[in-house]
Amino acid sequence: MRYTHGGDIYSHREDVLDFSVSLNPLGTPHEVIEAGMESLKHPDVYPDMYCRKLRQAIADHTGIQPDNIICGCGAAELIYNVVLALKPKKALIAVPAFSEYESALDTAGCEKLFYYLKEENGFKCGYDILDLIDDKTDMVFICSPGNPSGVCIDAELSEKIAQKCRFLVQDECFMDFVYDKRYSALPLTAKYKNILLLRSFTKMYAMPSVRLGYSVCTDKGVTEAMYRCRQPWSVSSAAQAMGAAALKCRDLPERTRRYVGAEREFLAGRLKAYGIKVFPSEANYLLLKSSLDLYGYLMEQGILIRDCCDYRGLKKGFYRIAVRTHEDNLRLVEAVGRRFDG
Numbered sequence: 001m002r003y004t005h006g007g008d009i010y011s012h013r014e015d016v017l018d019f020s021v022s023l024n025p026l027g028t029p030h031e032v033i034e035a036g037m038e039s040l041k042h043p044d045v046y047p048d049m050y051c052r053k054l055r056q057a058i059a060d061h062t063g064i065q066p067d068n069i070i071c072g073c074g075a076a077e078l079i080y081n082v083v084l085a086l087k088p089k090k091a092l093i094a095v096p097a098f099s100e101y102e103s104a105l106d107t108a109g110c111e112k113l114f115y116y117l118k119e120e121n122g123f124k125c126g127y128d129i130l131d132l133i134d135d136k137t138d139m140v141f142i143c144s145p146g147n148p149s150g151v152c153i154d155a156e157l158s159e160k161i162a163q164k165c166r167f168l169v170q171d172e173c174f175m176d177f178v179y180d181k182r183y184s185a186l187p188l189t190a191k192y193k194n195i196l197l198l199r200s201f202t203k204m205y206a207m208p209s210v211r212l213g214y215s216v217c218t219d220k221g222v223t224e225a226m227y228r229c230r231q232p233w234s235v236s237s238a239a240q241a242m243g244a245a246a247l248k249c250r251d252l253p254e255r256t257r258r259y260v261g262a263e264r265e266f267l268a269g270r271l272k273a274y275g276i277k278v279f280p281s282e283a284n285y286l287l288l289k290s291s292l293d294l295y296g297y298l299m300e301q302g303i304l305i306r307d308c309c310d311y312r313g314l315k316k317g318f319y320r321i322a323v324r325t326h327e328d329n330l331r332l333v334e335a336v337g338r339r340f341d342g
Helices: 030-039 052-062 074-086 100-107 127-132 155-164 186-190 220-228 237-246 252-272 294-300 326-341
Strands: 069-072 090-095 111-116 139-143 168-171 195-200 213-216 285-289 318-322
Touching: 030 237, 052 069, 052 213, 052 237, 069 074, 069 220, 074 100, 074 168, 074 195, 074 213, 074 220, 090 100, 090 127, 100 111, 111 127, 127 155, 139 155, 155 168, 155 186, 186 195, 252 285, 252 326, 294 326
Parallel strands: 090 111, 090 139, 139 168, 168 195
Antiparallel strands: 069 213, 195 213, 285 318
């Protein structure tokens, strides 16, 4: 089976430095780890299939009512849940984007149309996407910040899409890294019942092995339909405990944004000096373009990056790198420097 995501360290040497996944470079908070360890003292108890304590913690954090929140085994599970619940016949995806949107739609036998984000526009979604939406468009998938671009969609455009399509799924799994919260469509969920917002604990709290995400939708018919088509205990007790603990780390997001912002600027500046095209990003990763086989060369140096040639809409020569610690980032730019300077 072909691996179409970052994080495939298992196919490579054990000491590989992984820039292919984009997590908080400050690491997993110790409070989160302790909460997970404490929960493992009770392996003989089933998890709460409705994640009641965690949903209340998310509600307190977001201002959204608990009944409008569903927790899942990562945001990926919720993508499949909403597709299986609503069974769209025709859907539009802004690409390049996370491949699971397409995969989920394929499970429903849905016709897929694509809005291609343009390199010359910095991969920012434009208002011309509205021209592709008609009264037969059952679902639209948008990722903000975009993956792999790191570019956000304007909230005003998200609202216009919601007004025109039957249902909008907006993936905001990296929104915690964005300074300007006006980009988020979260306030729109109170106004429009046909929006499902996706969030994840994976990125900001550096806990990908735990698998935890949540969705927000104010249409109770949609949330009830999603519950009917999901497995009952998809979120472990450890994941629920760790998620609740993560939300108590209130100063972490701001500290992370400051750190990531500085390191993102460092990486971009150094890589541009070597003639690599670096696209502006508001997330904790950068999209690069180079005539050099960066993936192959850096793999020889023990550094794994994300080759984006399998993203729909991107050709060979595009790569995504995470913003990691300064020490790791320095190692990457020095490795690139050896290729160009040597």
